[in-house]
Amino acid sequence: MHASITAAGQAGPRLPPVRNLRATTTQAPVSQTVVLEWEAPEPGLAMDHYVVYGAALSDFSPSQATLKVRVPWTTHLHSGLPADGRTWHYRVVGVDAAGRVSRFRGSTQVSVTTASRGLPRIPAGNLVATATSAQQPDYAAEFVLDGDPATFWHSQYDPRVPMPHALTVDMGEVRPVTALTYLPRQDGEHGGTVTAYAVALSTDGSTFTPATTGHWWALDTEGTFATWPATRARYVRLEVLAGYRGHASAAEIGLFEPPA
Ligand SMILES: [Ca+2]
Structure with missing residues (x-):
């Protein structure tokens, strides 16, 4: 099933967007981790997996370039990001056991800025x-x-x-x-x-x-x-x-x- 779902833009039945997407960061001097958490499109809905999309550009689309990971759970640690004070933007779509994909458009987009703590940036x-x-x-x-x-x-x-x-x-x-x-x-x-x-x-x-x-x-x-x-x-x-x-x-x- 995973191989047939390359992006959230495919035609077919749609689920509502995932709910309560939120992002936080953990900080280290050079490398940082963004912690993403979300909930299924509907309470109790059995989901097969989720697709996490992220980009440095706020106006981004689901594609292979912005696809970060597929996970069967409702959290993802986006690790290894440089601590450069950059803002990252994320959306998550869900795929249920029937292959229905939740909407990307209209879903919540969260943004989080990494800190450059520990290494002062030269202006x-x-x-x-x-x-x-x-x-x-x-x-x-x-x-x-x-x-x-x-x-x-x-x-x-x-x-x-x-x-x-x-x-x-x-x-x-x-x-x-x-x-x-x-x-x-x-x-x-x-x-x-x-x-x-x-x-x-x-x-x-x-x-x-x-x-x-x-x-x-x-x-x-x-x-x-x-x-x-x-x-x-x-x-x-x-x-x-x-x-x-x-x-x-x-x-x-x-x-x-x-x-x-
Ligand atoms: Ca530039």
């Missing part, structure tokens, strides 16, 4: 981003700092510029920096989502010292992060060693200081 207003390659003008580097998850930087694809690519953020002054958050593009596509990266730091913009390396998931839409021992620097360079379909992209980049 984006002080930051300037440049990239070794950008598809101008729609996907310029500056879009990683505009606070809008709907806009993003994308390496030049017309004509295509081959990997590797790098995005450098100038903080305007030498200061301690210890973490970076990365929000992938939020338009349902994954081209350029970073899968292998290195972070390098510099005080002068010419000599860079490696800080950390790692891997992220190609189909991630939730955002992730990288941390390293606190270091004084002015320039933080995200080196994209591999990206989905051989491109590089990012919707938002955040930088964080060590705790005071």
